[in-house]
Structure formats: structure tokens, C-alpha cells
Amino acid sequence: MIITSQGFGHFTQGINNQDFGIETPRMVLVLDGCSAGKYSEVGTRLFAQILSRKKEYDNHETFENTVKEVFEEIIGMMSRYYTDKKELENDFIMENLLFTIIACFETEDKYIVKFFGDGYIFTINKENLISYMRLAYGKCPPYYAYKYCEGTNMQNSQFKTFEFDKKIFSMVGIASDGILPIVKGEVKGADNLIIAKNALMLENAIKSQKTAFYDDVTIGMI
Amino acid sequence: MSKIKRFFGIEGEEKKPQQPKEWNPPSWQSYKGRIEEEKRRQQPVQINDGLNENGNLSQEPITAQDSFGEKEKFEFELQKKEDVKLTVVLIENSAMVAKQKEDLKKIVESLVNTGFVSLINYGSSIRIMEKVEAAIFECSEILNEEDIGEEACFYDALVALEDVVNHNYNMIEHHGFKRYRIAKVEVIGIGRAIDNFSAYSMEKGIEAFKKVASRTNVTTKYFCLSEKDFIHAATIGFRSIGAIRRTFS
Numbered sequence: 001m002i003i004t005s006q007g008f009g010h011f012t013q014g015i016n017n018q019d020f021g022i023e024t025p026r027m028v029l030v031l032d033g034c035s036a037g038k039y040s041e042v043g044t045r046l047f048a049q050i051l052s053r054k055k056e057y058d059n060h061e062t063f064e065n066t067v068k069e070v071f072e073e074i075i076g077m078m079s080r081y082y083t084d085k086k087e088l089e090n091d092f093i094m095e096n097l098l099f100t101i102i103a104c105f106e107t108e109d110k111y112i113v114k115f116f117g118d119g120y121i122f123t124i125n126k127e128n129l130i131s132y133m134r135l136a137y138g139k140c141p142p143y144y145a146y147k148y149c150e151g152t153n154m155q156n157s158q159f160k161t162f163e164f165d166k167k168i169f170s171m172v173g174i175a176s177d178g179i180l181p182i183v184k185g186e187v188k189g190a191d192n193l194i195i196a197k198n199a200l201m202l203e204n205a206i207k208s209q210k211t212a213f214y215d216d217v218t219i220g221m222i
Numbered sequence: 223m224s225k226i227k228r229f230f231g232i233e234g235e236e237k238k239p240q241q242p243k244e245w246n247p248p249s250w251q252s253y254k255g256r257i258e259e260e261k262r263r264q265q266p267v268q269i270n271d272g273l274n275e276n277g278n279l280s281q282e283p284i285t286a287q288d289s290f291g292e293k294e295k296f297e298f299e300l301q302k303k304e305d306v307k308l309t310v311v312l313i314e315n316s317a318m319v320a321k322q323k324e325d326l327k328k329i330v331e332s333l334v335n336t337g338f339v340s341l342i343n344y345g346s347s348i349r350i351m352e353k354v355e356a357a358i359f360e361c362s363e364i365l366n367e368e369d370i371g372e373e374a375c376f377y378d379a380l381v382a383l384e385d386v387v388n389h390n391y392n393m394i395e396h397h398g399f400k401r402y403r404i405a406k407v408e409v410i411g412i413g414r415a416i417d418n419f420s421a422y423s424m425e426k427g428i429e430a431f432k433k434v435a436s437r438t439n440v441t442t443k444y445f446c447l448s449e450k451d452f453i454h455a456a457t458i459g460f461r462s463i464g465a466i467r468r469t470f471s
Contacts, residue, residue, distance in 0.1 A: 121452075127432045129459030133452045142470040157470060160449065168457050183462055185441070 001199045002028060004218040005206045007178055010035075018099070019176050019218035020044040022051075027058035027105050028220030032119055032176035034098035034143065035215070043096035046074065060105035060112045064159050067101065067116075067144065075148055089149050097145035101159075102174045106222045111164040111172035116144050116157075120179050122194065123164060124171040130191050132183045135160070171197070171221065178217030186212050197221060301396075305405035306337035308353065308390050312383055314374050314413025315345030315366050318447060325466050326412055327361040329445055333410055334359060338395075338402075340386060344379035345369045346419055350386065376417035377427030380458070383409065384430040391437060409434065411444040412466075415454035424457075431458050 002021035010017065018033030018040040031048060033040025050070050051057050057066050075093065082088040100117025113121050118141040121133045146154035164172045173194070182190040187209055193202040199221075206217060311330060313319070319326065339359045341351035343366045351363070387407055395402040420427065435442050444460035446452055448467055455463045 123456045125428075125457060125459050127428055127459055129432060129435055129461070131456040131460055131463055133449075133456060133463045135449065136464070137468050137470050160470075162453065164453065164456075 001197065001221045002030075002218065003199055003203045003206065003220075005178075005203070005210070005213065005216065007213050007215040007217065008211050009214040010216060011210070016041045017216045018044060019178070019216040020048050021218045021220050022048050023220065023222075024058040026107075026222070027060075027103060028174065028222055030100075030102045030119065030174050030176055030218045030220045032100040032102075032117065032178075032216070032218065034141075037098045038095045040096065040099055044099050047071075047097070047099070050074065058105070060103075060107070060114065063103060063105070063114055067159075071097070071144065071148065085150075093145050093148055097148075098143045099145075100141065100176065101144055102176075102220075104172060104174045104220060104222060109166055111166065111169065111222070113162040113164070113172065113174060115160040115162070117141050119177050120175040120183070121162060122173050122175065122179075123169045124195055125169055128170075128195060130195060132179070134177075134183070136177070171195075173219060173221040175219045176215075176217060178213055178215035179219060180215075181209075181212045182206075194219075194221075301399055301401045303394065303401045303403055306402045307406040307408060308337055308404045309334050309339045309356070309408045309410060310342065310383060310386055311339065311364065312342045312344070312379055312409060312411040312413075313364055314376070315343045315349075315369055316372060316374055316413065317370055319413050320365055320370050322447065322466060323365060326364060329412065329466065330361050330364055330410075333408075337406075338404070340390070342379055342382055342386065343369075344375050344382075346371055346373035346375065348375060348379055348382050350382060353390065373419040374413070374416055375419040375421070376413075376415065377420035377422045377424055380427040380434075381422050381430045384434050387434045387437070387440065391440075406439045407434075407437070407441075409440065409442045409460075411442070411455065411460060414447055414451045415444060415458060415460075416451070428458055435459060435461070 002023050004017060004019050004021055006017035015035075018035065020031045020041070022029050029048065029051075031044040033044045037043070047070060050073065051066065054066050054069065056062055074097070075088070078092050079088050082092060100119050102117070102119050103114045105112045105114075115121070115135060118136045120135070123131050123133070125131070142154055142157060146152040147157070181187055187205055190202065190205055193205060202219070206213060311334070313326070334356050336356055338353045339356050340353045341364060343349040343351070345366065346369055349366050349369075387409075390404050391407055393404050395404070417424070417427070434440060442460045443462045443464075444455040446455055446463065446465050449465050452463055452465070
């Protein structure tokens with residue numbers, strides 16, 4: 001289940017929804033484009049389309065290698081339109097490919113979340129208590145595309161992996177950082193809608209209180 | 223006519239008719255006052271309940287008007303009740319947490335700024351600080367320096383948390399002429415959310431926490447030392463979980 005909504009701040013500024021999500025029976029993927037990137041919405045959609053063409057792209061064991069392949073193919077495909085690496089970096093990578101990648105996989109006995117960037121993981125324990133875990137790194141969050149940029153110290157950074165045992169957690173979901181108003185309790189009843197997995201009502205609740213969500217919000221649940 | 227006047231002894235010049243003595247017509251102001259006073263006397267007894275438009279107690283004293291007049295009026299003041307927040311800080315008293323004491327102080331100072339604050343310190347034992355006003359709370363006392371080790375009785379602390387919240391939730395405090403009602407409770411946990419020393423089991427700890435978290439107007443937060451501890455805090459069910467140190471490596 002993927003719910004996505006354009007942020008009110010982007011709506012007033014005429015910027016498209018830079019978030020994107022895809023789902024399969026055993027994986028949900030949430031991509032959160034950098035607001036400072038001119039064409040982040042292009043990058044998220046291009047990446048998701050090419051990723052979904054790969055074999056076994058929703059397998060948690062091969063996911064990180066698949067992501068690496070897709071980035072290298074996209075950058076390799078576009079490099080001929082730029083005179084040098086610096087121009088490619090500034091005019092293509094920085095404007096299109098800066099986005100957070102969050103993927104949640106379901107296996108027989110656990111949920112596995114792979115994280116590169118900033119956002120939220122939310123869980124529901126056996127007592128039906130919801131928890132929102134925030135991964136945040138300040139104004140310049142780490143993006144996978146920085147591995148292909150000089151001057152950053154991200155070349156050796158890897159995906160963060162979290163494993164949640166199904167004996168303890170009845171559900172695990174992921175979200176972009178636009179979910180903050182729900183975490184703060186500003187959207188009445190949102191917690192119960194998430195616990196009930198009521199996608200339609202949750203989407204209505206988000207869209208009916210559009211002004212509360214400054215940033216784009218995307219929520220993914222298996 | 224003159225003979226009649228002589229008979230009655232009223233000779234001489236004609237006397238003007240005498241006017242009554244001390245004729246002093248009342249002023250209009252006092253006269254009006256008397257009318258109003260009389261109207262007040264004739265009005266039925268009226269007691270103002272002191273509520274303003276919002277249904278809250280007003281600051282003005284209550285006056286009772288009756289037929290006894292102004293001299294017999296009596297006045298009394300009701301104490302206004304103020305809704306405040308209680309912040310309960312649940313802090314792990316271990317060596318790992320003590321290393322980041324300065325960061326902890328900043329977090330506690332930024333979050334504890336109004337209402338009352340109480341502290342639950344857990345290590346090999348549990349220490350509970352009596353509720354004090356946030357304005358006089360000293361952040362330097364957040365750790366128990368005498369009991370810093372590797373033990374952490376987290377589940378016992380959750381049971382103690384349930385007792386503290388039960389004792390204080392919706393209670394009314396009297397401080398001099400002021401009355402406070404603890405209408406909101408915020409639970410802030412700091413540490414690794416792990417347990418290695420409790421008498422109570424994990425199920426008992428989670429059950430106690432659920433009773434606290436399921437009350438209305440109770441919010442729960444946990445600040446982990448690092449992202450590795452997120453899962454432990456989520457197992458208990460803290461609603462908002464973050465990390466003190468945020469580095470992507």
C-alpha cells in the first residue's frame with residue numbers, strides 16, 4: 001500500500017510532488033526527492049521505473065547491488081551529454097538524483113528495512129502501540145548519489161539495515177519525513193487509520209488537511 | 223375690615239404669609255440616589271456566580287446583593303485553577319549514558335520548561351525525584367553519580383512510571399493561593415531502552431507502559447543513544463523515537 005500526497009509548500013510554489021513509491025507483494029519502496037533539486041521528481045520516477053525492470057529487484061538480499069547497478073546505468077546513459085565529470089555532477093546528478101531511498105521487505109519471520117537518507121520507520125507492537133522512529137541528519141541528509149560526486153565523504157557509506165521480528169511487531173511501515181504532522185499528533189485519528197491499514201481513509205485525512213503538510217508525504221505499508 | 227383686624231390684634235402693616243422654617247430643597251443628585259437605593263432595596267436578592275462568558279471563574283470578587291443595603295455586603299475570592307503539564311523524565315543511570323551527560327542536559331533543558339517535572343533514575347536501583355516546578359529544576363541532578371554502572375532495570379522503571387503517572391494524572395495541587403491541575407503528562411525516556419537487571423518481566427513492563435500510554439493527554443518520547451537502540455524503544459511502544467547522536471556512517 002502506497003499513499004502519497006503533494007506538500008502544501010510545494011503546491012504554493014508550483015513544485016511537483018517529489019516523492020514516489022512502488023510496491024510489490026513483498027516490498028514497498030519510498031523515494032523522497034531533495035527539495036533543493038530542480039528535477040528531483042524526474043530522478044525518483046526514472047530510478048523507480050528502471051529498478052522495477054530488474055530481475056528480483058524486491059529481494060532484500062540483492063537489493064543494494066540492484067540499486068548500485070541502476071545508478072551506474074543512469075549516470076552512464078546521461079554522461080555523454082555533458083562535457084566533463086564536473087558538469088555531469090553539477091547539472092545532472094545534483095539536480096536529478098538526490099533522493100532518499102527507503103525499502104521495507106517482508107520475509108516469513110521478519111520485516112527488513114533498508115535505509116539511505118532521512119525519513120521514518122513506524123512499527124506497531126503486539127500491544128497495538130505505534131512508534132515512529134526518526135532518522136534525521138540535519139539540513140544536508142546523506143543521498144546515495146553523493147557516492148558519484150567528488151568532495152563528499154559518502155563513497156564508503158552503505159545502506160542502514162533494521163530487522164523487526166514478527167513475534168514482537170505486527171506491522172512495520174516506512175515514510176518520508178513529510179509525515180511529521182502525523183507524528184506530532186496534528187492529524188486526528190491518523191494513528192488508528194495506520195494501525196487499521198485503512199488506506200482510503202488515511203489518504204482522505206491527509207488530503208483534507210493539506211495545509212498541515214508542508215512537505216510531500218509518502219507512506220508505504222506491506 | 224380694620225375693626226376685624228383690631229379685634230384680632232393684628233393691626234399695623236399687613237404681614238406676609240410665613241414660610242415654613244428650614245426649607246432646603248434636596249439636590250437632584252441625592253434625590254436620584256435615593257430613588258436608585260430604593261430600587262435596589264426592592265429588587266430580589268441576587269447572587270452573581272462569578273462566571274464570565276466562557277464559563278470560567280472571573281477574577282472579580284463575588285458580591286451578594288440583598289435587601290440589607292450597601293453596608294451589609296460581603297466579599298470572598300475563589301482560587302483560579304490552572305492546567306499544567308507534568309514532564310516525567312525516565313533516564314538510564316549507566317556509564318554509557320553518563321558519557322553524553324552534556325547532550326542530555328541540553329535535551330532536558332529544551333523539553334522541560336513549563337509546569338512540573340519529576341525524574342525516574344534507573345540503574346541497579348530506582349530513584350524517583352519528587353515533583354518540582356520546572357522553573358527551579360536543576361539539570362545537574364539528572365544522574366545519580368553514586369550508582370553509575372552497567373546495570374539497567376528498565377522494566378522495573380516502567381512499573382514505577384505507571385505509579386507516578388497514576389498518582390499525578392488529573393490531580394489538583396495547591397501552592398499558596400494558586401491551584402494547579404495536572405492535565406497533561408509527557409514521558410521522556412533517555413538511554414538505550416535495554417534491561418539487564420529487572421525483577422519484573424518484559425511483559426509486565428510493557429503492560430505497565432501501555433496503561434500509561436493509553437491515557438488521553440499522555441505523550442511518550444524516547445531519545446536513544448544511537449539508532450541501534452531504536453528497536454528496543456519500539457518494542458516497548460514509545461510513540462516518538464529519536465537518537466541523540468545523528469551520524470550516517
